[in-house]
Amino acid sequence: MQVILTHVRRKLFGVLLCSLSVACVQDSGPMTKGGDTSAPTDALRQRVVYGVDDRKDYYAHSDATLKKFTRESTVALVDVADLDTSNPSSIGFFSQTLQEAQGLCSDQRFLNDPTAAFCSGTLIDNDLVLTAGHCVKGPLSCASTRFVFKYYRTGATTLEPVTSEDVFRCSRVVVRNASTVGGRQLDYAIVQLDRPVSALRAVPAPVRMDSVALSTTTQLAVIGSGSGIPFKIDSGGKVLASRASTLDFFFGDTDTFGGNSGSGVYAKIDGSYLLAGILVRGNKDYVKRVGPAGECYAVNVVTSIGSCTDANCNAESINYVRPAIDAYCAVATNTRLCPAQGPATPVTFDFATSGTNNATRNTVAQNVSLSAGETLYVGTAMVMYATARGDTYLHLDRYETSTNTYTGVASNDDAYDSLSHIRYTAKVAGTYRIRVGCARDSACAGRVSYFIR
Incomplete structure (x- = not known):
């Protein structure tokens, strides 16, 4: 696989492409894509x-x-x-x-x-x-x-x-x-x-x-x-x-x-x-x-x-x-695509923090119980009612009863621009801890939303 990494914007001095004919196309610079910065091309995957x-x-x-x-x-x-x-x-x-x-x-x-x-x-x-x-x-x-x-x-x-x-x-x-x-x-x-x-x-x-x-x-x-x-x-x-x-x-x-x-x-x-x-x-x-x-x-x-x-x-x-x-049917209702089930009702908690060093300190946490095979959907985005400002960071930890400690099982920084989302299916039943903080030592605040399927 090849990935184009050019980030140069197209020069828009080219002649407008006529809707009924392509004969009027002029040179207008390199091909680009829309994206998170000014139309980068980093996501164009090569084929053959x-x-x-x-x-x-x-x-x-x-x-x-x-x-x-x-x-x-x-x-x-x-x-x-x-x-x-x-x-x-x-x-x-x-x-x-x-x-x-x-x-x-x-x-x-x-x-x-x-x-x-x-x-x-x-x-x-x-x-x-x-x-x-x-x-x-x-x-x-x-x-x-x-x-x-x-x-x-x-x-x-x-x-x-x-x-x-x-x-x-x-x-x-x-x-x-x-x-x-x-x-x-x-x-x-x-x-x-x-x-x-x-x-x-x-x-x-x-x-x-x-x-x-x-x-x-x-x-x-x-x-x-x-x-x-x-x-x-x-x-x-x-x-x-x-x-x-x-x-x-x-x-x-x-x-x-x-x-x-x-x-x-x-x-x-x-x-x-x-x-x-x-x-x-x-x-x-x-x-x-x-x-x-x-x-x-x-x-x-x-x-x-x-x-x-x-x-x-x-x-x-x-x-x-x-x-x-x-993934869509877990968060939305749609008779065409999801006739068998509707979305779960999310649980939310608010947070406001800073200086968390990628959510390793000063985090806001909440525990959830998962059975083996259950899937947790949690995020500061892409879950109903989730919202945030700043660059958020999420961790999910599992409680180890034998050592009375938590072990990290999943984390996410930028699933949705600067916001975060985790989808995790539990392999073992137990208590899990959601921790939210900010990327690096920045400040962030908002609402974490989660549900279990």
């Missing part, structure tokens, strides 16, 4: 083509179902600075072409496509978008990101017109994880939009709710904005390794690129496509080509993947959808 490049534009694909998902359920995550909203009836994009952004050789595909998106996402309810956790990190990136429908080509040189009704703000990040929890490598976020999407304009994708691994060789299709370009459909992939023991992610040979992060991955099961995964990471996108005319870059084509195991596979990593849905 496996064998034949199966990517197709919306207008060129033959599958009516996948075209419907592209048209009605897929969003591009675009930094607000890269949108021209001066005419609500015709939203424009400030963007380089793909060739300019990546320095591509002249024989590569999609050279004149714009590169406005930094991640992709999928509508899973009327006002909810599923994406990768590294795409939207917290309230700052939430505020700077727009979720744009209809970012696809209707012809070789035309884009579907986008109006203000197709552009949505992030109201809040309901749940997010971009970490390893209990041996599971998770990378997801569910974002609530600023308003419901009209059923006449968009329809949520059907979600695979099963808590079982996909079978190897299951056919896959992915829809998203690889390298930031208008939505492409790749329906030529398959599951290579399913990681049935952890059910955190699976490996697939989808032809995907940086900007596909957060893309919906659909599994074809009994003849129907269901949203089964979220694109999160993979191999290097482009490789340097040196010739008499100088240097340029070409798509990295992997001709042989080799053997794949749950532990190691030279392919794309795709998070299962179910962990994100489970």
Whole structure:
């Protein structure tokens, strides 16, 4: 996996990309993403083509179902600075072409496509978008990101017109994880939009709710904005390794690129496509080509993947959808996604402290009892009623009766920008202690909220 670390802002002196044609795109600097600082690109994960490049534009694909998902359920995550909203009836994009952004050789595909998106996402309810956790990190990136429908080509040189009704703000990040929890490598976020999407304009994708691994060789299709370009459909992939023991992610040979992060991955099961995964990471996108005319870059084509195991596979990593849905249903009520249960009622306690040295002293604490197998959700964010100001730090300790001491079992600093969240499943029953403090020796205050499932 490669991670782009460039933090240079795009120069917005480029000519506005016309909604109906990409011929007017001019050089406008390096491709960027919306984020917690001024549009960094650190979360763009690199990807690659496996064998034949199966990517197709919306207008060129033959599958009516996948075209419907592209048209009605897929969003591009675009930094607000890269949108021209001066005419609500015709939203424009400030963007380089793909060739300019990546320095591509002249024989590569999609050279004149714009590169406005930094991640992709999928509508899973009327006002909810599923994406990768590294795409939207917290309230700052939430505020700077727009979720744009209809970012696809209707012809070789035309884009579907986008109006203000197709552009949505992030109201809040309901749940997010971009970490390893209990041996599971998770990378997801569910974002609530600023308003419901009209059923006449968009329809949520059907979600695979099963808590079982996909079978190897299951056919896959992915829809998203690889390298930031208008939505492409790749329906030529398959599951290579399913990681049935952890059910955190699976490996697939989808032809995907940086900007596909957060893309919906659909599994074809009994003849129907269901949203089964979220694109999160993979191999290097482009490789340097040196010739008499100088240097340029070409798509990295992997001709042989080799053997794949749950532990190691030279392919794309795709998070299962179910962990994100489970996290959401623990904190929210939703008849479409969580028909079996509603959210638990949280318990809260207030705190105000300073000089805690990462919550190792001067902390505010509260004990809870957990049975083996119960899960504690606790945070200064991402739990109902939780709120805080400052940079918070959480610790969770287990009481050891044999020694009359506490042992740390979990901690978190910046799960949600500068705020904290822990999800912990108890292996043994007992008394546990929640401790809240501040990062380093700063001051912080607010309300901790927690519940047990």
